[in-house]
Amino acid sequence: TQLLEQSPQFLSIQEGENLTVYCNSSSVFSSLQWYRQEPGEGPVLLVTVVTGGEVKKLKRLTFQFGDARKDSSLHITAAQPGDTGLYLCAGPISGGYQKVTFGTGTKLQVIP
Amino acid sequence: DADVTQTPRNRITKTGKRIMLECSQTKGHDRMYWYRQDPGLGLRLIYYSFDVKDINKGEISDGYSVSRQAQAKFSLSLESAIPNQTALYFCATRDSSRGPETQYFGPGTRLLVL
Numbered sequence: 513t514q515l516l517e518q519s520p521q522f523l524s525i526q527e528g529e530n531l532t533v534y535c536n537s538s539s540v541f542s543s544l545q546w547y548r549q550e551p552g553e554g555p556v557l558l559v560t561v562v563t564g565g566e567v568k569k570l571k572r573l574t575f576q577f578g579d580a581r582k583d584s585s586l587h588i589t590a591a592q593p594g595d596t597g598l599y600l601c602a603g604p605i606s607g608g609y610q611k612v613t614f615g616t617g618t619k620l621q622v623i624p
Numbered sequence: 625d626a627d628v629t630q631t632p633r634n635r636i637t638k639t640g641k642r643i644m645l646e647c648s649q650t651k652g653h654d655r656m657y658w659y660r661q662d663p664g665l666g667l668r669l670i671y672y673s674f675d676v677k678d679i680n681k682g683e684i685s686d687g688y689s690v691s692r693q694a695q696a697k698f699s700l701s702l703e704s705a706i707p708n709q710t711a712l713y714f715c716a717t718r719d720s721s722r723g724p725e726t727q728y729f730g731p732g733t734r735l736l737v738l
Contacts, residue, residue: 521664554628554714554729555667600666611682612727614667 514539516601516615524621528590533618535601536583542604544584546575549598549617591622627651628730630715636736637705645700645733647715655718656698657727658682658690660711667714673698674720705737 519534535544543562547555559568561577561584568575572595574587588595601615628649637643647656658670659682669682671690679690687709691699702709712734716727 516666552731554716554731556729557726560726602667611669611672616664616666 514541514603514605514613516544516603516613518599518601518615518618520618521616522619522621524623525591527592527622527624530587530589531591531620532585532587533599533620534583534585535615537603538582539606540581542581542606544577544581545602545612546584546586547600547602549600551597555598555600588620591620593622593624596620596622628715628717628728630713630730630733632733633731634734636738638738639706641705643702643705643735645702645713645715645735647698647700647730649696649715649717649728649730651717651719651728652695653717653719653728654695655720656692657716657718658688658698658700659714659716660684660709661714661732662711670700670713702735702737705735707737710735710737 517536525531543560545560546558548558549555559575561575564579564581566577572589576585599618602612605611605613631646654675657672659667661667668684670684670688671682673679673692676692689701712732714732715730718727
């Protein structure tokens with residue numbers, strides 16, 4: 513079973529601080545995705561990382577895929593209240609007939 | 625207008641009742657999925673459909689059934705609701721020409737079973 517573990521589970525920080533959340537597995541993934549879910553809404557895809565060591569930036573968000581393609585991180589610079597939400601990582605299950613497994617999520621609260 | 629809609633958005637029902645959650649999409653995608661989300665457990669796949677005639681069980685299908693009435697509509701039924709089916713339910717769609725990760729989610733249905 514390909515499991516994705518996210519840490520920390522909860523994070524509450526002040527506006528302007530930096531933070532990093534992690535998505536780890538003992539399995540190799542062909543790609544990993546990061547979603548953000550705001551209260552009352554469904555998850556929205558932020559980014560897909562495909563190549564080991566890949567770094568992608570989305571404004572103040574920086575995503576990295578581990579060299580061995582078993583883990584990923586999301587770093588937010590100068591967090592803003594609009595970054596508040598649940599961050600989920602996800603990855604396709606190998607041999608899983610086009611299914612995806614999701615991590616348990618990191619709930620981020622940015623306090624003004 | 626939203627590309628993926630779910631109705632109802634909130635539902636309270638009693639143990640033993642049969643209920644249906646509906647999902648519609650205007651994205652023209654062929655793949656559709658039903659997930660449930662519970663605190664600390666992430667999203668778990670209930671059923672998925674690759675076209676109107678192709679329905680597949682996910683990891684937690686017991687107690688649920690689905691119907692793909694058309695390419696754009698995918699309904700989830702709880703045959704006899706029980707309290708541990710209280711959860712947030714999401715429908716998602718995907719274009720088969722893209723990878724499995726590119727899923728588009730509806731806004732969710734919050735279900736409470738008393």
